[in-house]
Amino acid sequence: AQSVTQLDSQVPVFEEAPVELRCNYSSSVSVYLFWYVQYPNQGLQLLLKYLSGSTLVKGINGFEAEFNKSQTSFHLRKPSVHISDTAEYFCAVSRNAGGTSYGKLTFGQGTILTVHP
Amino acid sequence: DGGITQSPKYLFRKEGQNVTLSCEQNLNHDAMYWYRQDPGQGLRLIYYSQIVNDFQKGDIAEGYSVSREKKESFPLTVTSAQKNPTAFYLCASRRGAHGYTFGSGTRLTVV
Numbered sequence: 001a002q003s004v005t006q007l008d009s010q011v012p013v014f015e016e017a018p019v020e021l022r023c024n025y026s027s028s029v030s031v032y033l034f035w036y037v038q039y040p041n042q043g044l045q046l047l048l049k050y051l052s053g054s055t056l057v058k059g060i061n062g063f064e065a066e067f068n069k070s071q072t073s074f075h076l077r078k079p080s081v082h083i084s085d086t087a088e089y090f091c092a093v094s095r096n097a098g099g100t101s102y103g104k105l106t107f108g109q110g111t112i113l114t115v116h117p
Numbered sequence: 118d119g120g121i122t123q124s125p126k127y128l129f130r131k132e133g134q135n136v137t138l139s140c141e142q143n144l145n146h147d148a149m150y151w152y153r154q155d156p157g158q159g160l161r162l163i164y165y166s167q168i169v170n171d172f173q174k175g176d177i178a179e180g181y182s183v184s185r186e187k188k189e190s191f192p193l194t195v196t197s198a199q200k201n202p203t204a205f206y207l208c209a210s211r212r213g214a215h216g217y218t219f220g221s222g223t224r225l226t227v228v
Contacts, residue, residue, distance in 0.1 A: 009157065032215045041126075043207060043219035044160075051215060090159060096214060103148055103167065103211055104175070107159040 002027040002093045006108035013081055014116050021076040021111045023091030031093040033074040034105070035065055038088045047089075050074065051096070061085070086115045119144045123208050123220035130195070130202070130227050138193045138223045140208035146218070148211040149191040153177060153204045154222075160207060166191055195225065203227045 007022040025031065032051050036044040048059025055067040065076045074091060091108040121142045130136045142149065148167050152160040162175030166185040180199025185191055195202045208220040 004159075006159075034215075034217075036219075041205075041222065041224065043121075043221045044209075045219075046217070049215060092160075094215065103214070104150070104162060104165060105160075105209075105217065107152075107161075109157055109159040 002031060002095065002106045004091050004093055004106055004108035006089075006091055006111050008111050009109065010112045010114065012114045012116060015083055016080050018079050019077065019081050019085075019113065021089050021091075021113065023074045023076065023108055025072050025074065025091070025093050027072075027093060027095065030096050032096050033065075033067060034092040034094075035059065035063070035074070035076050036090045036092060037061075038090065038110075044090065047076070081113070081115045083115050083117060085113060088112050121208055121210055121218055121220035123206075123223050125223060126221070128223055128225045130225065132227055133197045135194055135196050136202075136225065138195070138206055138208075138225070140191045140193065140220060141189055142191075142210045142218070143189060144210055144212065144218060145188070146210035146212050147188070149185070150209040150211070151175075151181075151183065151191070151193045152207045152209065154207060155204050163193065163206075 003026045005024045013019045034049045035047040048057045050057045050067045058064045063078050089111045092105045124139045150165045151163040154160050161177050164183040166172035182194045206223045
């Protein structure tokens with residue numbers, strides 16, 4: 001089974017400052033890794049995903065994440081945030097091979113990012 | 118445009134009543150999922166279906182039921198046996214190994 005831990009439930013930051021949202025995962029098999037963003041009362045929008053290859057993944061809206069296999073982490077970063085980045089962010093994993101849990105996403109608890117002017 | 122439609126967006130239910138949440142997709146995806154979202158707990162899997170006429174329990178299936186009679190549709194029924202049904206419910210579908218699409222959600226409130 002997989003599990004995901006988002007280390008910060010809330011992250012306040014000032015506009016134009018850099019931000020890092022931390023995500024650690026646990027899995028006995030190889031996984032795909034995802035970051036999603038959710039605005040109030042809306043569904044999830046994919047920011048980026050790691051499938052294989054380069055460990056640095058670039059996504060939409062200037063976000064990027066780095067896969068670190070030895071530390072089982074997939075932290076999300078943005079060098080300069082905007083007010084519009086205020087939202088809840090979810091890290092998720094799914095196994096990348098067959099089995100009964102194939103295709104199921106396991107989510108972290110979420111991190112609320114609040115950008116202050 | 119292809120996508121997932123969840124309806125209604127807001128739903129109110131009296132205690133003791135069953136209620137059905139709709140999820141329709143026109144993406145031709147085989148797999149579909151229902152998640153429940155509560156503040157501070159992330160999204161938890163209720164039920165999923167890999168193919169028509171087949172579905173499996175997720176991590177928190179008690180008090181819920183589903184059907185998958187058509188590829189496009191995966192309705193979720195919240196029964197009176199669900200002790201704490203007030204939550205935000207998200208439906209998703211999957212293409213291939215990692216192509217997920219989410220609906221915009223239904224907020225269910227028990228009054």
